[in-house]
Amino acid sequence: MVADFLTFLTTIDPIGTLTIFVGLTAAASPEQRARIAWRAIGYSAAILVSFILVGQLLLVSIGVPLASFQLAGGIIFFLFGLQMVFGSGAVSADGTREEGRDVAVFPLAVPSIASPGSILAAVVLTDNREYTIAEQTLTTLLLLGVLAITLTALLQASRIYAVLGEAGSSLLVRVMGIVLAAVAVEMILEALREILPTLSGA
Template structure:
C-alpha cells in the first residue's frame, strides 16, 4: 500500500504540476500588487481544491450518469487550454488582468484554478486513483490527503511569485507570458493527441 501512495504522490505532482503553475501564475499576475497576488493565489487554490475533492467524491458517478468518458474530458480540456495559450501569445494578458473584475472574469477561476491547477489530467488522475470499484474509503481518503498536500506546496510556490517578478521586471514578465503561452499551446496539443490515441485504441478506427 505504501508503494501505491508513493505512486499517487508522483502522479498527482506531475498532473497538478506546481512548478508549471508557478510560471503561469508569475506571468499573468505580474502587474498585480502583492496583496492582490496573494488573494488570487488563495482563491485559485481553494477553487482547484474544491474541484478535485468533488472529483474524488462524485466525479466517477457523475461522469457515468451523464455518459461522459474521461477521454472526452481530456479532449475538451486540451482544446480550452489551446485557446488560452493562443490568447497569451497574441493577446494582451496584462490588460485582461487589469479589466478582469469589471468584465466578470476572475483569473483565479480561469485559467489558474482550471485548467492550470485542476488540469484535465489531474481530474482524471484523482478519479482513477480513487476508483470506487478498486479502493476502499480509507485508501481514497489518504490519496485525497496526498492531493491536498500537493496543493499546499503549489500555494507556497505561488506565494514566491513576488520575488521572481521583481527580479525579471515588466519586460521579463511580458516575455514570460509569450513563452508560457507557447508551452501551454504545446501542452494542450499533447492532451488532444493523447485523447485521440486512446480513442483510437478504444474504437479501433484509424486516426492519423
C-alpha cells in the same frame, strides 16, 4: 501511497501551473497575486474533493471519457496561450481579466490545477470498490499535500517578477504563451490519438 502522491504531483503539475500563473498575473501586485493563488487553490480543492465524493457516479452517468476532457482542455489552453502571446486581457486590480473573468477560477483552478488528469486520478484512486475509507482518506490528504506544494510555488511568483522587472516579465509572458500553446497542441493530439486510433498508426 508514494505512487498516488506522484500521480497527483504529475497531473496537477505545480511547475506548469506556475507558468500559467506567471503569465496571468504579470500586471498584478504581490498582494493581488497572493489572493489569486489562494482562491485558485481553494476552488481546485473544492472541485477535486467533490469528485472524490461523487465523481464515480457523475462520470458513469454522463458517459464522458477522459480523452474528451483532455481535448476540451487542450483547446482552451491553446486559445489562452494565444491571448498571452498577443497580450490581451491583463489582470485588473480585483484579480479579473479585462473581459471580466476571475482568473482564479479560469484558467487556474479549471482546467490547469483541477485538470482532466487530476480529476480522473482523484476518482480512480478513491474507487469505493478497491479502497477502504481509511485508504481513501489518506489519498485525499495526499491530494491536499500536492495542492499545498502548488500554492507554495504560486506564492513565489513575486520573486520571479522582482528579478525580471517589467520588460522581462512582459517577455516571459509571451514566451510562456508560446510554451502553453505548444503543450496544448500536444494535449489535443494525445486526446485525438485515443479518440481516433488511426492517428497513432493503430
